[in-house]
Amino acid sequence: MSRTLTEAELIEAIARLTSDRLTEYLAAEIVIPEQSNQGLRYQRIDVARLELACELHDQYDMEADALSMMISLIDQMHGLRAELREVLNAVEKQPEPVRQQLIEVIGTARFSRR
Incomplete structure (x- = not known):
């Protein structure tokens, strides 16, 4: 459904x-509506x-400016989750030896930072 309000x-x-x-x-840019001939949509x-x-x-x-920052962070988290999902799908499509090598590299990098 693409109907606007x-x-x-x-x-x-x-x-x-x-x-x-x-x-x-609107002043805090929590949403930015589209401008149309009939007004904001x-x-x-x-x-x-x-x-x-x-x-x-x-x-x-929470004040509007704080809400704007919080929602922006939530947007960023959703974006990162989508990117991670794409990476995981790409890894899944690789041959088994490549997947195992990636698991090792990622595991080593992850645990060496602690």
């Missing part, structure tokens, strides 16, 4: 989101990010 639809969809809170989150990922921002704001009394 207007600000009113977004606020209706997220129980804890108010117009003032959305304005604060929000994607499904924006809904998830705003739900998380509202939850963290309410539970931990």
Whole structure:
């Protein structure tokens, strides 16, 4: 589903989101909506990010700038997980001797840093 939401639809969809809170989150760039002829439009990922921002704001009394940094770190972790998954898939496609050699090299590097 690629349907986008207007600000009113977004606020209706997220129980804890108010117009003032959305304005604060936009200023902190927690979400960056698309500009269209009909105004700002929000994607499904924006809904998830705003739900998380509202939850963290309410539970931990985090300010918008801190929320922005926290969500940015979460984005980075997701990106790293995706990259690691790609590396693991590439390793899995290698012949057994190559896989064993990689396991040894990675294990040695991992344990030698301690």
